[in-house]
Amino acid sequence: MSSAWVGDLVRLRGVEPEDWEDFQRFDQNTTDMRRMDRIHPPRSAAGQREWAQKTALKDQNDDKLMLAIESLADGALAGMLTTALADQRAGRFMYGIAIGDDHKGRGYASDALRLLLSFMFAERRFHKCEASVWAFNEPSLAFHRKFGFQEEGRLRDHEFFAGRHHDVVLFGMTAPEFAARYPFPTEI
Template identity: 55%
Template sequence: MGSMWTGEKVRLRGVEPEDWEGFRDLAQDTVDNRNADLITPPRSAESFRSWTAERAGRAPGGEAFRLVVEGLADRAFAGSVTVGETDGRAGRFRTGIEIARDHRRKGYAAEATRLVLTYMFAEQRHNKCEVEVYAFNEASLALHLGLGFVEEGRLRQHEFFAGSYHDVVLLGITADEHWATHPRPSVR
């Protein structure tokens, strides 16, 4: 029996309370945080424990959700993938991915993103996924372009941090573009 949440390298699973250390470790690298979002002041271990416990108690799915990316080889916390800003009327959603440094360059981000795209397109009837990537984040741009996302625009000097303004690249992929290079899930 197969699971649409398991690929060849990773398994996507719900957040568990014990994942707090993995989320804390993801948040401690300033460069990684800047690549994905804005830098915030340091948080306490208790803050991560309570934040993770609250997310572990949420029902899965819905308008927005976060899943843990777990490496199949070692069953270790490797990062997380999120779905948010869903628009059921228009059939759009946004996704994001973060992989811990010691799990990078193994194909985890690509496989986790493909699994989420397959779920959202095949099970939730969405037609388009959008992502925003800072223009200087070459690794994320390469990841998404390699998955078939298309650059749709650029918000010039859109975010301010590290003493200057930075562009944000808008990328998107439609369900048809995804299915052109990936198999649909089986009903058997």
């Protein structure tokens, strides 16, 4: 059996209630939290368990996804992948990804993103994926460029945290650009 959700290195799956400890550990790394979003106040173990339980039971639609990234090598939770702001009329959506420290630099983000974009472009008929990256997040900027995203602009002094305003770099990739780099599966 083949699965559109299994790549060479990772499997995308729904969040499970027992994932709460991994997500709590991810949330304790404030450097990573700031790179992907912002620092949130600490959540109690009970609060984290409740979040994981609610997330696991939440109905996902095809355009707004919250997926766990699981390592095929050890079965560990490696990170999370989300979609947002899906606009069917215009054919675009945004995505976000976070990989935990223990799994960075292993190709998990690329493998997970390839699976997601294959689904969103080849199954959901979206035309463009967009991403926004803090201008100081050099690893994420390099990742998006290497993956094939095109830099489309910069929002100056757009977000405030860590005591000052920061620029946001906007990236985009169209379905034809993706398919030229990562051909869609041929078996049906």
